[in-house]
Amino acid sequence: MPRPPCRLSALGIVNALGVGADVVWSRLLEGEPSHLSERDDLVAGRSLRVGAVNAALPSVPRSLAAYDCRNNAMALAALEQIADPVARAVEAHGAERVGVVMGTSTSGVSDAEDAIRHQLAGEGLSPSFDYAQLEFGGVATFVAEVIGARGPAYCLSTACSSGARALASARSLLALGVCDAVVAGAADTLCGLTAAGFSSLQAIAEGTTNPCSVNRAGLTLGEGAAVFLVEPDDGSAGGVQLLGAGESSEAHHMSAPEPTGAGAEASMRGALADAGIAPDAIAYLNLHGTGTPLNDRMECLAVDRVFGAELPVSSTKAMVGHTLGAAGAMEAAFCWLALARSEAGVLSLPPHWWDGEPDPEIPALHLVGKGETALLRDAPRVMTNSFGFGGNNCTLVLGCDS
Numbered sequence: 001m002p003r004p005p006c007r008l009s010a011l012g013i014v015n016a017l018g019v020g021a022d023v024v025w026s027r028l029l030e031g032e033p034s035h036l037s038e039r040d041d042l043v044a045g046r047s048l049r050v051g052a053v054n055a056a057l058p059s060v061p062r063s064l065a066a067y068d069c070r071n072n073a074m075a076l077a078a079l080e081q082i083a084d085p086v087a088r089a090v091e092a093h094g095a096e097r098v099g100v101v102m103g104t105s106t107s108g109v110s111d112a113e114d115a116i117r118h119q120l121a122g123e124g125l126s127p128s129f130d131y132a133q134l135e136f137g138g139v140a141t142f143v144a145e146v147i148g149a150r151g152p153a154y155c156l157s158t159a160c161s162s163g164a165r166a167l168a169s170a171r172s173l174l175a176l177g178v179c180d181a182v183v184a185g186a187a188d189t190l191c192g193l194t195a196a197g198f199s200s201l202q203a204i205a206e207g208t209t210n211p212c213s214v215n216r217a218g219l220t221l222g223e224g225a226a227v228f229l230v231e232p233d234d235g236s237a238g239g240v241q242l243l244g245a246g247e248s249s250e251a252h253h254m255s256a257p258e259p260t261g262a263g264a265e266a267s268m269r270g271a272l273a274d275a276g277i278a279p280d281a282i283a284y285l286n287l288h289g290t291g292t293p294l295n296d297r298m299e300c301l302a303v304d305r306v307f308g309a310e311l312p313v314s315s316t317k318a319m320v321g322h323t324l325g326a327a328g329a330m331e332a333a334f335c336w337l338a339l340a341r342s343e344a345g346v347l348s349l350p351p352h353w354w355d356g357e358p359d360p361e362i363p364a365l366h367l368v369g370k371g372e373t374a375l376l377r378d379a380p381r382v383m384t385n386s387f388g389f390g391g392n393n394c395t396l397v398l399g400c401d402s
Contacts, residue, residue, distance in 0.1 A: 005233045005241040005275075006171045008398070012081030012185075013333050014074060015224030015320045016051035020081060025337045031351030031370040033208045033318045036220065042195035049207055050190055051222025051321025060142075067142040069108035069133035075143060075187040078225040085229050086147050086183060093180035099151035101169045102140040102227075103162030103186035105325030108133030110191035139187055143227075151179050157325060159388030160288070161247075162186055163226065164328025164396050168245035170230040185227035186329040194324065195221055201255060209291030209322070211315040211352070212300065212367060214359040219290045222321020226333040240339045243381065243397045244277070246270025250391035257295055257387060261302030264288075264385065267393040268306050275397040277381060279307050282397070283374045284338065284349050286331045286384040289315020290322055297362050299385065304363035314352035314368040328386035332396050335382045339400045347374040347382075 013020065016035045017027040027035060037054065040047040057073040058080060079086070090098050115129035132138050137155045144153035152173065156165050163186030170184035198204050198221065205218035233241055247270065250263035257263070272279060285307070288299055303313060316334055323330050334350055341348060352367040381399040388394075 004175060005243045006174050007231050007233045008228045008240045008242055008336055009231045010082040010085040010229040011226065011333055011336055012078035013226045014053055014055065014077040015323065015330060016053060016222055017320055019055050019077060021337060025341065028316065028319055028334060028350050029348060031353055033353055035319070036208060036321065042190065042192050043199045046199065048195060048204060049220055051220060051323065052190060053223055064142060064145055066130040066132040067138055068128065069111040071104060071106060071108050071187050071189040072139055072142045074189060074223065074225040075139055075227065076146065078185065078227040079143060079146060082227065082229055089181040089229060089231065090148055095148050095150040097151055097180040098149040099173050099179040099182040100140050100144045100149055100153040101156065101166045101182060101184045102143060103156045103166040103325050103329060104136060104139050104188050105157055105159055105162055106188050106191050106194055107136050107138055109193050110189050113192050143183060147183060149183065158392035159390065160324055160327050161386040161388040161392045161394040162325035162328060163330060164332060164386040164394035165247065166329060167228065167230065167242060167332060167396060168247065168394060171242055171245065174230065174232050182230045183227060184230050185225065186326040187225035188223055188324045188326040190221060190223045203292050205291060209318050210354050211287070211289040211291040211317065212296050212359065213354045214357050215355060216291045216293060216296055218292055220317060220321045222323045224320060224323045224326055224330055226326060226329040240336050240398055240400050243399045244271045244275025246274060246395040248393045252391050255389050257298045258391060259294065259298055261298035263391050263393045264299055264302035264387055265305055267395040268302065268383065268385065271383065271395040271397045281381045282307065282311060282383050283347055283376055283380050284382045285311055285313040286335055286350070287313050287315040288385040288387045289317055291317065295387065299387070300362040300365055303365060309364060310366055312349055312368045312372065312374055313365050314350050316350050318353040328394060331384045331386065332398065335384050335398045339380055339382060339398060342380055345376045347376055347380055349374055
């Protein structure tokens with residue numbers, strides 16, 4: 001039996017497009033990778049185009065200096081945007097009834113790299129470095145301390161599905177009656193370890209990622225944070241709901257996806273079943289769409305089997321980069337923004353940036369063009385895919401009443 005929906009009451013977001021929902025949404029609809037930048041300090045001897053956050057980040061409070069790293073500052077930049085509704089939730093429900101679920105794949109690795117460089121220079125570890133910055137669970141503890149929550153606080157790290165699974169986990173905490181409100185989302189930061197790892201896998205594009213193209217040759221790395229206030233659905237009209245979540249773990253390979261898309265298909269069908277809707281109820285799908293040869297092929301095969309070729313779909317990773325553990329929350333945020341800004345039965349859709357040269361070996365899907373909209377017959381329903389290493393797959397269905 002499907003779990004009851006929950007409401008994604010507020011969103012804070014920061015990525016390469018900027019800080020805040022209004023800026024990010026307007027630049028996302030431009031459909032251009034113009035906010036990417038070049039970095040030559042991540043992989044030795046190689047310049048990478050990345051989705052770096054170039055905006056100034058807030059300072060971590062001195063009382064939480066042990067958690068002072070770029071990843072937590074990124075989370076704080078998103079959290080500050082929803083500080084008022086979060087504070088109201090803590091006051092209304094009590095600190096013990098407010099939980100925190102975050103996702104990440106890097107935590108404070110970039111700061112640890114700086115600390116180690118400092119040590120190798122013969123000066124010892126950086127005095128500002130603390131192991132708490134590097135702990136995967138650190139970002140959840142940090143967020144809980146910032147907002148004063150005393151309910152369950154934990155972090156999920158299932159590679160690129162981490163952020164999506166954090167939202168699914170928040171919904172479970174509400175459905176089980178463990179919490180009355182949850183702050184959930186994800187943050188991930190560019191670092192040399194991740195960049196070198198993907199480079200060694202020959203999975204990073206020269207230039208900008210080119211998802212679904214015959215010329216696709218890898219991903220573009222990014223960073224950012226997206227954080228939601230998740231509350232029970234009170235039945236009132238308006239607002240964006242998390243209606244369903246589907247998860248699968250086919251464990252095909254440590255880094256390569258199952259080639260037929262069986263795990264991706266199971267994840268999407270599970271989300272539809274959990275939401276209690278048929279495939280034709282979905283108006284738009286945000287693809288995982290990494291631009292790697294294997295991922296795009298298997299995902300397009302799976303999407304074609306579930307939806308056919310008419311559903312509008314797009315990958316937004318050419319605009320912000322693949323934000324790894326934050327990607328599931330980030331792309332759920334893009335769906336949230338589309339739903340929250342729908343008007344008079346019209347849904348503006350994030351465009352798919354690519355070179356326009358299809359791959360004859362994968363199904364030809366309906367890739368969203370710049371300025372494209374969807375006309376809604378009923379209450380809007382959208383879907384987002386997140387597929388991680390090891391076959392960690394998660395699909396979310398979001399919707400609103402009108």
